[in-house]
Amino acid sequence: MLPLPSENRKVSPFFVFYLIVAAQFGLGVFSFQREIVKFVGNDAWIAVIIAGISIHVVLWMVYQILNKGANDITVIHKDLFGPWLGGLFSLALIVYLLTLAVSVVRSYIELIQVWIFPQLETWYMALILLALVYVYIIGGFRIIVGICFLSFIFTTPIFFIMLGFPLRHMQASHLFPIFDHSVAELLTATKTMSYSLTGFETIFFFYTFIKDAPKSQKWGHYGTAFSTISYLVIMIVSLMYFSKNQLLESVWPTLTIWQIADFTFLERFEFLGLSFWLFSVLNSVCLFTWAGTRGLKQLYSLKQKHSLIAILVMTAVAAVFLKTREQIDQLSSVMDALSLYVMYAYIPFIFFYQMIKGKLRRTS
Amino acid sequence: MLKTDSAFHNSELAKLLEACEESADFLSFGLQDSPFFIAYFKTLVKSEIIHHEVLACFQAKKPSTLEEIKAILPIEEVSITDDMTDIQNKLMTGNLIIFKKEGNWNCLVVPVPSVEKRQVATPETEYTVAGPKEAFVESLDTNLNLVRKRLPIPELLVKELMVGKLSKTRIAVVYVKGIADPENVNTVIQRINGIEYDEIADTSFLSQMIADNKNSPFPQLIDTERPDRLAAVLAEGKIGIFSEGSPTAISGPVSLITYFAAFEDYLSIWNVASAFRLLRLFAVLFSILATSSYVAILTYHYEMIPRDVLSLLITSRGTIPFPPFLEAILLELAIELLREAGARLPTKIGQTIGIVGGIVLGTAAVQAGLTSNVLLIVVATGALASFTTPIYQVSSVIRLIRFPFILFAQLLGLVGVAVCFALLISHLLKLTSLGRPFLEPVFPLRVEDFKDSIIRMPFNKQALRPLQIRAQNRQRFQQEALPKKDWDIDD
Numbered sequence: 001m002l003p004l005p006s007e008n009r010k011v012s013p014f015f016v017f018y019l020i021v022a023a024q025f026g027l028g029v030f031s032f033q034r035e036i037v038k039f040v041g042n043d044a045w046i047a048v049i050i051a052g053i054s055i056h057v058v059l060w061m062v063y064q065i066l067n068k069g070a071n072d073i074t075v076i077h078k079d080l081f082g083p084w085l086g087g088l089f090s091l092a093l094i095v096y097l098l099t100l101a102v103s104v105v106r107s108y109i110e111l112i113q114v115w116i117f118p119q120l121e122t123w124y125m126a127l128i129l130l131a132l133v134y135v136y137i138i139g140g141f142r143i144i145v146g147i148c149f150l151s152f153i154f155t156t157p158i159f160f161i162m163l164g165f166p167l168r169h170m171q172a173s174h175l176f177p178i179f180d181h182s183v184a185e186l187l188t189a190t191k192t193m194s195y196s197l198t199g200f201e202t203i204f205f206f207y208t209f210i211k212d213a214p215k216s217q218k219w220g221h222y223g224t225a226f227s228t229i230s231y232l233v234i235m236i237v238s239l240m241y242f243s244k245n246q247l248l249e250s251v252w253p254t255l256t257i258w259q260i261a262d263f264t265f266l267e268r269f270e271f272l273g274l275s276f277w278l279f280s281v282l283n284s285v286c287l288f289t290w291a292g293t294r295g296l297k298q299l300y301s302l303k304q305k306h307s308l309i310a311i312l313v314m315t316a317v318a319a320v321f322l323k324t325r326e327q328i329d330q331l332s333s334v335m336d337a338l339s340l341y342v343m344y345a346y347i348p349f350i351f352f353y354q355m356i357k358g359k360l361r362r363t364s
Numbered sequence: 365m366l367k368t369d370s371a372f373h374n375s376e377l378a379k380l381l382e383a384c385e386e387s388a389d390f391l392s393f394g395l396q397d398s399p400f401f402i403a404y405f406k407t408l409v410k411s412e413i414i415h416h417e418v419l420a421c422f423q424a425k426k427p428s429t430l431e432e433i434k435a436i437l438p439i440e441e442v443s444i445t446d447d448m449t450d451i452q453n454k455l456m457t458g459n460l461i462i463f464k465k466e467g468n469w470n471c472l473v474v475p476v477p478s479v480e481k482r483q484v485a486t487p488e489t490e491y492t493v494a495g496p497k498e499a500f501v502e503s504l505d506t507n508l509n510l511v512r513k514r515l516p517i518p519e520l521l522v523k524e525l526m527v528g529k530l531s532k533t534r535i536a537v538v539y540v541k542g543i544a545d546p547e548n549v550n551t552v553i554q555r556i557n558g559i560e561y562d563e564i565a566d567t568s569f570l571s572q573m574i575a576d577n578k579n580s581p582f583p584q585l586i587d588t589e590r591p592d593r594l595a596a597v598l599a600e601g602k603i604g605i606f607s608e609g610s611p612t613a614i615s616g617p618v619s620l621i622t623y624f625a626a627f628e629d630y631l632s633i634w635n636v637a638s639a640f641r642l643l644r645l646f647a648v649l650f651s652i653l654a655t656s657s658y659v660a661i662l663t664y665h666y667e668m669i670p671r672d673v674l675s676l677l678i679t680s681r682g683t684i685p686f687p688p689f690l691e692a693i694l695l696e697l698a699i700e701l702l703r704e705a706g707a708r709l710p711t712k713i714g715q716t717i718g719i720v721g722g723i724v725l726g727t728a729a730v731q732a733g734l735t736s737n738v739l740l741i742v743v744a745t746g747a748l749a750s751f752t753t754p755i756y757q758v759s760s761v762i763r764l765i766r767f768p769f770i771l772f773a774q775l776l777g778l779v780g781v782a783v784c785f786a787l788l789i790s791h792l793l794k795l796t797s798l799g800r801p802f803l804e805p806v807f808p809l810r811v812e813d814f815k816d817s818i819i820r821m822p823f824n825k826q827a828l829r830p831l832q833i834r835a836q837n838r839q840r841f842q843q844e845a846l847p848k849k850d851w852d853i854d855d
Contacts, residue, residue: 009854140854209854293853304853 001075002298004208011145011209013216019206020223021156022148022283023199025230027107029159030252032196032231033238037247039189040181042174045235047189052228054190055197058343059224061351062200063217066207068354073204074298080354087299093204094295096338098311100199101288103335105129106319106328108281115255115274122323126316129278129285136286137293137308141209144286151279158273159230163237165261170240191340195332197227198339199284201347205291289315372465376448384455395422400433404460410478413439414460418474430472433462439474446470481506482611487589489756492628499589504534504608507591511538511604511613514595519543525556527607533564534608538594543601545834548617551798552603566610568757576796581761584797585616586623588755593627601835603798617800619832620792621817624648626754629820638819645818647749651762654746655692656769656781658739662688664777680736689774691735695743696766698725703747703763804832 036044069076073093077086109125136143203220210216238253250256261269292311293304322328372378381403384390392403400422404414417438427433434442445451451461451471458477463469484506487499500507508522523537537552555574564570567587575584585605588594589612594604597615604615624644629637661668662677669677684691702721706714726744730737746766753759765788772780795802805813813830815821827843829835 005854138853290853297852303850305851308853 001071001078004071005141007211009141009209010211011142013210013212014219015145015149016203016210016216016219017223017226018148018152019145019202019287020200020220021152021226022280023202023287024197024224024227025156026199026280026284027104027111027277028196029231029234030111030254031107032193033235033247033253034251035192036189036235037239037244039185039192041244042176042239043179043181043186044189044239045175045232046179047186047193048228048232048235050186050190051193051197052224052232055194055200055224055228055343056221058347059200059203059220060217061347062203063214063220065347065350065354066204067214067217068358072206072208072294072298074295076350076354080350080357090295090299093201093342094292094299096342097202097288097295098292098315099331099338100335101285101292102315102318102322103328103331104281104284104288105315106322106331108277109319110325110328111252111255111274111277115252116271123316123320126319129281130312130316132282133285133289134308134312136282137290138305141206141290144283144290147279147286148283151283155276155280156230158276160233162258162261162269162273163233166237166241166257169260170237172240174240174243175236192336193231194343195336195339196231197224198335198343199288200224201342202287202291205294206287372469375469377451377463377469377471380448380452380455395419398422398426399428399464399466400462401465402460402462403455404476405455405458408456408458408478409460409476413476418460418462418476430462430464430470433472437474439476441475443473444470445473479503484510490588490590490593490627490754492626492631495627495631496590496592498591500591500606500611500613502609502611504536504606507606507611507613508536508538510591511595511598514591515540515598520598523549523553525553527556527559527561527570528564529562531563531565535564535570536606538598538604538606538613540598540601543599543829543835543837544603545601545836548603548798548800548834552605552616556605564607567605567607567612567614568610570605570607571614576799577794580791580795581764582620582792582795582802583623583755583757583761584618584795584802585614586618586755587612587614587757588627589613590627596627596630599840601829601833601837617796617798617833618802619797619800619804619817620802621805623755623758624753625816625820628754634820634822638821641820642818644752644754647752648762651746651749652766652769653781653785654742654749655696655739655766656773656784657778658742659688659692659770660773660777660781663774677736677738680738683733684736685733688739689770691739692743692770693767695729695735695739696770698729699743699747700763800832800834805830 033044036047040047065076066073069079074086074090077089080086081089105126106122108129109120109122112125113120113122136147200220200223207213234254237257238247241257242250242253247253255270255274258270258273259268263269266272289308289311293302293307296302296307297304322331381392384403384405385392387405389405389407390403391406392401394401402414402418421427421433421436421438425432425436427436430444434444446469451473454473454475455461458479459473459475462472462474481503482501484498484501486497490499498510500510512520517540519541521539521541525535525537527533527535535556537549537556539549552574556570559570559573561569561573571583571585571587572578577584586597588597594613594615598604602615602617604613606613625641626644629641631637632640662681666674681688686694698721702718705717705721709717722744726740729735730740747763750759750762753762768787769781769784772784774780776783792803793807801808804810805817810831812828813832815825816830824844827840829838829840831838
C-alpha cells in the first residue's frame with residue numbers, strides 16, 4: 001500500500017467534473033446512436049435518460065465505497081477480500097480500463113482512416129498518439145487533469161455549435177409516437193447506452209488525488225449529468241434529423257451532422273472537428289492508462305514510469321492487431337458487455353459487501 | 365611675458381617654457397604680490413579649478429614656499445619636482461606648474477585636467493533588444509569603470525602600457541588573476557611592448573599589430589563595444605585590451621565560432637539561442653557558397669538541376685547576354701558597391717541609397733535583361749545572410765571570400781568550389797589566436813568545448829571554462845548534483 005499522495009499532488013474537488021466528462025464524453029458521441037436506435041427506434045432518447053439515471057446511482061455507490069474505504073480501490077479490495085482475491089479483483093479492473101484505452105485508441109485511428117487518411121498505417125498513428133499520451137502521463141496526475149480541463153474548453157463549445165446547423169432540417173414528428181416500445185426493449189437499449197457512459201470507474205484510482213475527496217461527489221454527479229444531457233441532445237438531434245433507416249445505416253451519424261455545416265470560408269467541417277477531437281481522445285486514453293499504471297504500482301510496487309512504457313507498447317501492439325472493422329466492432333461489443341457487468345454487477349456487489357461487512361464488524 | 369633673471373633664463377625650465385610658448389594656447393604669468401609664476405596649456409585644464417582653488421588660495425593664505433602651497437591646496441596628487449621630462453609630460457596632460465624664478469627652480473605640479481568625453485551611450489553595432497544598453501566610449505578610464513563595476517573583485521588586474529611615439533596612447537591589458545592563463549597575459553604584454561608605431565588611434569590598430577598571422581583576413585582577436593560581453597569574456601579567463609580613445613575593446617584568445625556568437629545568445633534561453641546560432645552558421649555557409657554554386661552549376665553541371673527547376677532557370681536566364689560567371693560578378697560587385705556607398709554616407713542618405721540601389725537598380729537590371737532574377741535572389745540572400753554575423757569585421761570577410769569562390773567555380777565548377785573550400789580550411793587550420801588554435805573545438809577536437817560553440821548549452825552545463833583558453837582555474841562554479849534516478853510519476 002502506497003502512502004497517500006501529498007497535498008501538492010492533489011487537485012481541487014471541482015476538477016472531478018472535468019475528469020468524469022473526459023472519461024464519458026469521448027468517441028462515443030460519434031457512433032452511439034445506431035446501436036440504440038436498433039432496439040427502440042424513436043424512443044432512443046428515453047433509453048439515454050434511463051441510462052443516465054442508473055449511472056448516477058452507480059456513481060453514488062462508487063462514492064459510498066470510496067468514502068468508507070478512504071483510499072483507492074486496490075486498498076479497499078485488499079481490506080474486503082484479502083491480498084489474493086482482492087488483488088485479483090484489482091487486476092481485473094485494471095485490465096478492463098486498459099482494454100478501454102485500446103478500444104478508444106483503435107476507434108479514433110479508424111475514424112481518421114475512414115474520414116481523413118485512407119492510406120494511414122495504424123501503427124504509425126498509434127505511435128504518435130501513444131507518444132503524446134506518454135508525454136502527458138509522465139508529468140503526473142495534475143497534468144492529466146490539465147488536459148482534461150483544457151480539452152473540455154476546446155471541444156465542447158465546437159460540439160454544441162455544430163449541433164445547431166441541422167436545426168432547419170429537423171422534423172419533430174420523427175419523435176412520435178412516444179413510448180412505442182416495450183420495457184424490455186427499452187432496458188436492452190439502456191444496456192447499450194451505458195457503454196457510452198462508462199469510464200468514470202477511473203475515480204476508483206484517482207479518488208486519493210482529490211482534495212476533500214468526499215466533497216467532490218456533487219461534481220461527479222454534475223459531470224455525469226453533463227454527459228447524459230449531451231448524449232440526450234445529440235440523440236434528439238439525430239432522431240429528428242435522420243429517418244430511422246438512415247440512422248441504422250450510418251456508423252457515425254454525428255459526423256454526418258457535422259458535414260452539413262457550411263461556412264463561406266470552410267467546407268467539410270468534420271476534418272477540423274475530427275482533428276480537434278484528438279484532445280478528447282487524448283484525455284480519456286491518458287486517464288485510463290494512468291489509472292492502470294497507478295493500480296499496478298499499488299499492487300506490485302512497479303514504477304509507474306516503467307509500467308507506463310510497457311503498457312503503451314502493449315496498447316500499440318493491440319491496436320495494430322485489430323485490423324478490420326469487424327474486429328474493432330467485436331472488441332466494442334465485448335467491452336460493451338464487460339462494462340455492463342462492471343457497472344451493474346461488480347460495483348453494487350462491492351457496495352453491499354462492504355456495507356454488510358462493516359455492519360458485521362460493528363456488531364461483533 | 366616673463367620677467368627674466370639671467371640665471372633663470374639659462375635654466376632648463378626656461379627653455380621648456382620658451383618651447384611651449386610657441387603654441388598660442390600656452391599661458392605663463394606671474395602672480396600679483398607674490399614671487400610665484402604659473403604656467404599651463406589653457407586648452408588642457410579646467411579653468412574653474414584654477415580660478416576657484418589655485419588662485420584663491422594665493423589670495424587667502426599668501427604662502428611663501430612651494431611646500432606651503434602643497435599643504436594648503438585642496439587637490440590630491442600634487443607633487444614637487446625638478447625633473448624636466450616629467451614636468452613636460454605633466455604639462456601636456458593637463459597639469460599646471462607653479463614655480464619661483466629664484467632658488468632651485470623646483471616646480472609644483474598640480475593636476476587640473478579637463479577631460480572631454482562622450483556620454484556612455486547604447487551599443488550600435490552589437491545592439492541587443494534585451495540586456496544592458498551600455499557601450500564603451502572613447503575614454504579609457506570610463507571603459508575600465510564600466511568593466512570594473514561588473515567584476516568588483518581585486519583579482520581583476522589592469523596593466524597599463526604606453527604605445528606610440530607620437531600618440532603616447534595608454535593601453536590597458538585587463539584580466540582576472542588566478543583565472544587567466546599567465547602565458548596568455550605575457551604574450552599580450554610582450555607583443556604590445558614590441559609595437560613600433562608612432563600613432564595608435566584605435567584598438568583595431570593593436571588587434572592587427574599583435575595578431576598571430578598579420579596577413580589573414582580573419583581578425584584573430586574579437587572586438588566588442590559591450591562592457592557586459594567583455595566582463596563575461598574576462599570571467600571565462602580571456603584577456604581584454606583597451607586603448608585610450610577607442611570605444612571598442614579587443615579580447616582573446618578566440619576561436620572562429622566566437623565570431624558567430626551574439627551576446628544575445630546568452631540573454632535568451634539556451635534552446636532558442638542555439639537555434640538562432642545554428643541559423644547564423646547556416647547563413648554564413650550559404651553566403652559563402654550560394655553564388656559560387658550557382659555559377660558552377662549553371663556553367664558546368666546543369667544536369668544536376670531537376671527538369672522543373674531547369675525550365676524556370678531557362679526562362680529566367682534565356683535572354684541574358686553574359687555567362688553566369690560575369691553575371692554573378694556584376695551583381696556581387698553591385699551589392700558591394702551599395703554596401704560601401706551606404707557605409708560611407710550619413711545614415712539618412714544611406715537609406716535612400718539602399719532603396720534606390722536595391723529596388724530600382726535591381727528591378728531595372730532584371731527588366732533590362734542584364735541579370736536573371738534567380739541570381740538576384742541568390743546574391744541578395746547571400747548578402748543578407750552575411751550580415752547576420754554579430755561581429756561586423758567578420759561579415760566583411762565573409763563577403764570578400766566569396767569572390768575567390770566564384771572564380772574557382774568558373775575555373776573548375778563544383779570541383780573548384782571544393783578546392784577553394786579546401787584552401788580556406790587549410791588557412792583556418794593554420795591560424796592561431798594568441799597561440800591557441802583558431803578552429804577549436806572542431807580541430808583539435810575537444811568535444812567538451814562544444815557546450816558553447818555551435819550550440820549554447822544551458823548555464824548549469826557550463827561549469828567548466830573552455831579548454832581553449834587554458835584558464836588556470838577551470839571550475840566556474842560547483843556543478844549541481846544530478847537529479848535522482850529513482851523518481852516516479854506522482855511521487
